[in-house]
Amino acid sequence: MQRILVPGRNGQVGWELLTALAPLGTVIGLDRSGMDLANPDSIRRAIRDAKPDVIVNAAAYNNVDRAESESALAMQVNGIAPGVMAEEAKRLGAILVHYSTDYVFDGERDQPYVEGDPPNPVNAYGKSKLAGERAVEAVGGHYLTLRTSWVYSARGSNFVLTVLRLAREKPELSVVDDQSGSPTWARALARATAELLRRKDLIARESGVYHLVAGGHTSRYAFARAIIDIMKEVSRIPDGWASVKPITTDQYPLPARRPPHPVTSTTKIRELFGIEMPRWEDQLRSCLSDIAASWRTGSTSLVLP
Ligand SMILES: NC(=O)c1ccc[n+]([C@@H]2O[C@H](COP(=O)([O-])OP(=O)(O)OC[C@H]3O[C@@H](n4cnc5c(N)ncnc54)[C@H](OP(=O)(O)O)[C@@H]3O)[C@@H](O)[C@H]2O)c1
Numbered sequence: 001m002q003r004i005l006v007p008g009r010n011g012q013v014g015w016e017l018l019t020a021l022a023p024l025g026t027v028i029g030l031d032r033s034g035m036d037l038a039n040p041d042s043i044r045r046a047i048r049d050a051k052p053d054v055i056v057n058a059a060a061y062n063n064v065d066r067a068e069s070e071s072a073l074a075m076q077v078n079g080i081a082p083g084v085m086a087e088e089a090k091r092l093g094a095i096l097v098h099y100s101t102d103y104v105f106d107g108e109r110d111q112p113y114v115e116g117d118p119p120n121p122v123n124a125y126g127k128s129k130l131a132g133e134r135a136v137e138a139v140g141g142h143y144l145t146l147r148t149s150w151v152y153s154a155r156g157s158n159f160v161l162t163v164l165r166l167a168r169e170k171p172e173l174s175v176v177d178d179q180s181g182s183p184t185w186a187r188a189l190a191r192a193t194a195e196l197l198r199r200k201d202l203i204a205r206e207s208g209v210y211h212l213v214a215g216g217h218t219s220r221y222a223f224a225r226a227i228i229d230i231m232k233e234v235s236r237i238p239d240g241w242a243s244v245k246p247i248t249t250d251q252y253p254l255p256a257r258r259p260p261h262p263v264t265s266t267t268k269i270r271e272l273f274g275i276e277m278p279r280w281e282d283q284l285r286s287c288l289s290d291i292a293a294s295w296r297t298g299s300t301s302l303v304l305p
Contacts, residue, residue, distance in 0.1 A: 016191075081132070096136065103262060113211075154290050185287045
């Protein structure tokens with residue numbers, strides 16, 4: 001039975017990995033107390049104790065705005081820690097799966113980016129994630145770095161849950177219409193990761209960076225509208241929802257600059273691994289159906305009407 005170590009077990013993706021990876025082996029999930037990514041000794045100790053065959057790193061410093069003022073910590077967690085994990089994985093002959101982001105691109109062009117396009121991050125978070133990609137690559141072990149986008153789930157803090165909450169509290173939401181991405185459900189990402197790990201022979205031969213996001217792309221504004229429209233339907237609660245108004249990024253200033261259109265092509269992972277994620281609308285409907293079911297059973301009080 002292979003041993004699969006999952007740092008970041010309480011994050012959106014980490015939580016879903018615990019279930020998705022269970023059929024593949026013994027999954028050992030670690031929270032910050034079991035492995036602190038800001039501390040290389042803690043990383044080395046946790047990996048040497050667990051002796052995994054696979055590490056799936058779901059831990060990251062993900063607060064894009066706060067990273068501007070905590071860039072050293074963001075760099076430690078996102079930029080340096082993945083390299084330490086890669087070294088330890090290589091020492092054990094283990095595979096490392098690591099997640100990165102479409103925010104490594106500046107998003108200034110209107111064609112989808114492929115993996116070989118030059119990155120040019122526009123904020124501290126993107127720079128720290130790019131450093132992590134490079135640190136993993138430099139070690140030269142067996143690895144996959146999966147660049148994903150706009151991750152959400154039924155738990156944690158994310159755009160979907162924020163829109164659902166605010167849409168019940170306010171008459172109108174203003175959402176930027178000049179930024180695009182591919183909203184990706186954490187559960188779909190975890191399932192795709194499990195599929196990839198069924199092909200360890202291929203990972204050994206084809207280690208590298210891959211784009212792995214939901215099919216299609218959309219603007220933040222259209223995403224917010226879809227969240228409300230689909231939730232109206234699946235929750236069977238037709239009334240009491242905010243309307244959504246499109247605004248520009250200039251009208252909603254934030255500490256970190258966002259790349260406007262960092263849309264990525266997923267052709268490489270489809271052609272090499274046969275992996276293709278469902279379209280973003282279908283993933284969203286699945287996640288919202290789960291949330292609506294939990295509203296009905298009262299298992300969460302979040303945004304209960
Ligand atoms: N969320 C997105 O929109 C998005 C977009 C593109 C790429 N990604 C990438 O996808 C991956 C998974 O993201 P996610 O959304 O699942 O992340 P998440 O929900 O923010 O979870 C991140 C986890 O990392 C843990 N963590 C933070 N600092 C740590 C430290 N110093 N030591 C140990 N653990 C630490 C957090 O622990 P605590 O709970 O203790 O804070 C949390 O459990 C990440 O690599 C992320 O960069 C995410």
